[in-house]
Every structure is written in structure tokens, then in C-alpha cells.
Amino acid sequence: MNTEQALQARSESRCELCGVTDDLSVYEILPALNDDAEECILICLICRDQVEGSKEMDVNHWRCLNDSMWSQIPAVQVMAWRMLTRLSAEGWPQELLDMLYLDDATLSWAQADGTNTSNEDAVNHVDSNGVVLEAGDTVTLTKDLNVKGAGFTAKRGTAVRGISLVADNPEHIEGRINGQKIVILTMFVKK
Numbered sequence: 001m002n003t004e005q006a007l008q009a010r011s012e013s014r015c016e017l018c019g020v021t022d023d024l025s026v027y028e029i030l031p032a033l034n035d036d037a038e039e040c041i042l043i044c045l046i047c048r049d050q051v052e053g054s055k056e057m058d059v060n061h062w063r064c065l066n067d068s069m070w071s072q073i074p075a076v077q078v079m080a081w082r083m084l085t086r087l088s089a090e091g092w093p094q095e096l097l098d099m100l101y102l103d104d105a106t107l108s109w110a111q112a113d114g115t116n117t118s119n120e121d122a123v124n125h126v127d128s129n130g131v132v133l134e135a136g137d138t139v140t141l142t143k144d145l146n147v148k149g150a151g152f153t154a155k156r157g158t159a160v161r162g163i164s165l166v167a168d169n170p171e172h173i174e175g176r177i178n179g180q181k182i183v184i185l186t187m188f189v190k191k
């Protein structure tokens with residue numbers, strides 16, 4: 001039985017985070033300790049896009065963690081812990097985090113992805129080429145960005161001067177475009 005089959009059986013072919021049955025694929029929780037299904041979870045495309053930061057976070061989607069965080073599977077607990085930590089500023093995720101008990105080994109695994117908010121030094125913001133970004137840098141947009149609510153499109157190639165880094169989210173920076181302060185995904189900029 002390969003990893004995917006093992007996970008399909010374990011999860012009864014559902015997303016182990018939100019429970020949907022469509023577009024499931026194997027997600028490996030990094031850093032990998034061994035190389036087996038214990039370190040992978042089966043997740044749907046909706047969860048994957050947000051976990052990987054390729055789509056904007058839909059905070060309400062993650063209310064599913066209210067159920068899935070009680071999973072007995074360490075890999076699912078780790079993912080729940082990490083997502084709740086990323087969303088903790090919303091309030092309710094922090095309340096869930098406060099209830100979520102992980103054993104020591106699972107907790108240190110969960111914290112090993114570098115986004116632990118109690119250790120902000122470990123958060124690295126990198127641009128689309130993997131170059132580390134620092135506050136005050138000037139970056140260039142690598143694609144046209146539709147700025148929600150502001151009614152304009154920031155064109156590819158636009159320079160954003162004096163960026164600031166969003167402390168608890170390595171995928172977000174802030175900068176001014178057309179005089180408006182907006183949040184920009186690091187994957188769409190280059191230094």
C-alpha cells in the first residue's frame with residue numbers, strides 16, 4: 001500500500017482538515033522526520049491553496065479545525081496547530097489553540113516550521129526568488145494585482161518602496177501603492 005492509499009484508508013477518503021471529498025491529495029508535513037504516511041495528511045485543494053499561500057486565507061473555512069484538531073493523528077494535530085497559530089489574531093483560533101493539547105514531540109514538530117509567533121526571529125519573508133526581504137526594502141510587483149476595495153489594479157513592475165513585514169505571517173508584507181497601504185503576498189514581489 002502506498003502513502004496515498006494508506007491515507008485514503010485512514011481518512012475514509014475525506015480531507016483530514018475540513019472533511020470534503022473532492023480534489024484530495026497528499027500533503028507532507030515538513031520537516032519530514034521519517035518518510036511514511038504518518039507524516040502526511042490527505043487534504044483538499046481548498047485547504048492546500050491556503051496552507052501553501054497560493055490563495056488568500058478564508059478565515060471562516062478554517063472553523064473546520066474546531067473538529068479536526070481533535071484528531072488522534074499527530075500530523076493532523078500539527079497542521080491544525082500551525083493553521084490556528086497563523087490565524088490566531090482573529091480571536092477564535094487562539095481560543096481553540098488554548099484548548100489544543102499536543103504532546104511534547106508533536107508540539108516541537110508543529111513549531112519546527114518557523115512560523116511560531118513566540119519566536120519571530122525565525123520568520124523569514126522571502127520574495128518570489130527566495131531572496132530574504134527586510135523592512136524598508138524596495139520591491140517590484142511580478143504580476144498585476146487587483147487591489148480589493150481600492151478600485152485599482154497595481155501593475156506588474158510597480159515599485160513599492162519602504163515595505164514593512166507582517167510579523168506573524170511570512171507570506172505577507174505591507175507597502176504603499178498609489179498612496180494606499182496594502183498587504184501584498186511575498187510570492188508576487190521581487191527585490
Ligand SMILES: [Zn+2]
Nearest residue numbers: 015018044047
Ligand atoms: Zn479541506
